[in-house]
Amino acid sequence: MLNIGFTPDSDMDIPAGAERAWRDGRIGLATLSATDLRYGWFAYRIDFQVGGHAFLSAAREPLVDIMFTLAHTLRSLHENGSAEIDFTESSYVIRLELTGGRVTFTSSHRAPAEPPQCAVEEYVAAVRAFVATGVAWLVENRPAIAENPALHELRALVSEAMPPNA
Template structure:
């Protein structure tokens, strides 16, 4: 069983260093680059659990960053048979490796003795659902972001049906 989810927190939508510019109207969500959105904007509690092992549990991660990272793992798994989820602010890494029709998960910290696995199709479906749910939440809560090239790029990254279905296994807690 795979669970990837986030818990929105409007107090963490805007990075502390950008609050004044945001209030003054000098920052527009539609014009922020993907890199800007990936660093500090929309930092929500994120959970990532595979087979009962919590790789992330209520970790505060920028939602756009985790969505891009997960979307890129789909491409990397398809191209290389392996992928990594890493974090700018720490040395923690979650490694993914294709083993037949399964994805095996290991980590640089607190790794379980027996690495958890899930079906490749399940992983692809949950990642796609997570990205779709995250993008929908952002547009719902901050409509100006709907025109962001970053959201268009994210949707394109996960739109390839060759990697599996969209599913509805992503979780959003409000």
Template sequence: MLEISFAPDVDSDIPEAAKDAWRAGRIDLATQSATNLRYGYFEYPINFIVGGHVLLSATRTPLIDIMFSLAYSVQELNSVGFSEIDFTENTHVIRIGLDEGRVAFTSSRSPAVTSDCPFEEFVSTVRKFVANGIKWLTGQYPQIVKNPALRELHKLTHI
């Protein structure tokens, strides 16, 4: 069983340093760079649990960054059979490997513990997570639908 989910927290949507500019209408999410969106906005509690093994538990991570990381991991598993998700804010790394149709996950926080799931389950869960993230963001901030980063996420996950 694989769970990847987020809990929206509108208080963490806009970086603290940008809140005055946001309130004054000087920030347009449609024109923010992918880098800004990936690392500065929408820091939500993220859960990533595989077969009872907790890789992330209510860890505040920028939603768009984890959506990109997961989407790229699907591509990397398809092309080279291995991927890593690392976090710029700490040293945590989630290693993901594909072997005979199953995806194995290990965490730098507990490297002796490995969990796995079928590749198809991983792909469908990532697609659902990204689709839910995009739906939430565009529902809250309709202008973000015009941002190229969201179009790229659509392409990466074929949603």
């Protein structure tokens, strides 16, 4: 079983260093760069569980960064047969590897003795659903972000990264 989810927290939408500029109207969500959105904005609790093992459990990470990272894993799995989910602020890495029609998950910390797996189709569907849910939540709660090119790039990346039946 695979679960990828997030818990929104509007108190963590805006990074502390940007609050004043945000209130003063000097920062607009439609024009923030993908890099800015990925590193500090919308830091929510993220859960990532495979086969009963919690790789991330209530970890607070920027939602847009996790969405991009997961979308890139689809492309990397398709092109290379392996991928990594890593984190800027720590040495923690989740490794993914294709084994037949399954994705095997291992990690650099707290790795289970028997690495959990799921079907490739299940992983692809879960990543696409996570990204779609994340984008929809952001657009519904911060409508100005709908025009941000980073969200358009993210949608394209997740839809093209791996064929649905790969």
